[in-house]
Amino acid sequence: MIKRIFIALVLVMIAVMFLELATSYRENTSLSPLGRYYADTGPAELGAANLVTSVVVTYRGLDTLGEVTVLFISAAGVGLMLRRERKKGSGNGENGDARMRVHKPASEIVETATELLLPMVILFGIYVFLNGHLSPGGGFQGGAIIASGTMFLLLALPESHISRLLISIMESLSGFSYVVVGVLGVILAGGFLDNRIMGLGTFGSLFSAGAIPIIYVFVGIKVGFELSAVLDRFREDTDLK
Amino acid sequence: MTSLPISVIVLCSGLGLILIGLWGMLTQRNLIRMIIGFSLLDTGIHMTMVSIGYVTGGTAPIIDAAVPAAEAASRVVDPLPSALVLTAIVIGLGVTAVMLAFAVRIHQEKKTLNIDECTESKW
Numbered sequence A: 001m002i003k004r005i006f007i008a009l010v011l012v013m014i015a016v017m018f019l020e021l022a023t024s025y026r027e028n029t030s031l032s033p034l035g036r037y038y039a040d041t042g043p044a045e046l047g048a049a050n051l052v053t054s055v056v057v058t059y060r061g062l063d064t065l066g067e068v069t070v071l072f073i074s075a076a077g078v079g080l081m082l083r084r085e086r087k088k089g090s091g092n093g094e095n096g097d098a099r100m101r102v103h104k105p106a107s108e109i110v111e112t113a114t115e116l117l118l119p120m121v122i123l124f125g126i127y128v129f130l131n132g133h134l135s136p137g138g139g140f141q142g143g144a145i146i147a148s149g150t151m152f153l154l155l156a157l158p159e160s161h162i163s164r165l166l167i168s169i170m171e172s173l174s175g176f177s178y179v180v181v182g183v184l185g186v187i188l189a190g191g192f193l194d195n196r197i198m199g200l201g202t203f204g205s206l207f208s209a210g211a212i213p214i215i216y217v218f219v220g221i222k223v224g225f226e227l228s229a230v231l232d233r234f235r236e237d238t239d240l241k
Numbered sequence B: 001m002t003s004l005p006i007s008v009i010v011l012c013s014g015l016g017l018i019l020i021g022l023w024g025m026l027t028q029r030n031l032i033r034m035i036i037g038f039s040l041l042d043t044g045i046h047m048t049m050v051s052i053g054y055v056t057g058g059t060a061p062i063i064d065a066a067v068p069a070a071e072a073a074s075r076v077v078d079p080l081p082s083a084l085v086l087t088a089i090v091i092g093l094g095v096t097a098v099m100l101a102f103a104v105r106i107h108q109e110k111k112t113l114n115i116d117e118c119t120e121s122k123w
Helices: A002-023 A033-046 A051-059 A063-079 A093-102 A106-132 A137-155 A164-188 A212-239 B006-027 B031-052 B069-075 B080-112
Strands: none
Touching: A002 B006, A033 A051, A033 B069, A033 B080, A051 A063, A051 B031, A051 B080, A063 A164, A063 A212, A063 B080, A093 B031, A106 A137, A106 A212, A137 B080, A212 B080, B006 B031, B031 B080, B069 B080
């Protein structure tokens, strides 16, 4: 009981604090100096039409590298915790039969729809990360869309196998390439993750903004495979029961 | 009566979600509910951050035919909070995945999701 009162007290105090924040809040009428700098010089300097992308990938590129690392660590952590302990004779015999029974096959409608929609979902994911410098979207969003395609596949065809080797190869390769592009920035341009290692191209076209689309392709592939691996881990775990 | 500005609505919803999330994390005893509380808290923080970056009458910070580069500084919202929220969403996703994996492991070991059953690290 005393716990409940304490929690209520804490929440009320935080609510009072928030009320103070909300009532004193005034909408900005102009950009902050830093935002103004990004809006003024960003398009000409980096050639990216999407200012958020230029901030995420180049001005704060190191943050994004850290973000990719955090995602990688969490995927690895999930993989470590949900590691399937291989018992003797798993995959055949009683254990295998039990696993077969767990998977109630999806209905024909779901299976057919998945076969029809899966390529489109993946294509859309690729579209989103290729156009990250021009339109809302980017590597993380595109990767998440691709992972939703994987989710689709796991729901419709629970027996489908996702190659662990392919996932780790693609993930390591794209992560490594991302860092290589960053280091190329140090050699050829102004600093780590500088996107001006190649021509900026025509503003607003697909091949523009220097290395930003390349970095986003790597991020998209990496995030897509990583999240697919996480989903796959959770799926495999349900096999145990 | 003047209509409420959109950023105030987003800010208040965000702060409300933070409170609901905190309440859920502190009072619920089921691990999955606590994780849902965390997700609500996370979403509330994102909404609050985005609303702080809003500029009156601003539009999405993307330069195109509608927003020429010369007018960008006066017509777009602040791109910095949006970029930070983009990062925060991904981190939140990673944290949630790890928490769910913990929940699955605890359920495997103890066959329950009730946090009161986990007394090892309680004092």
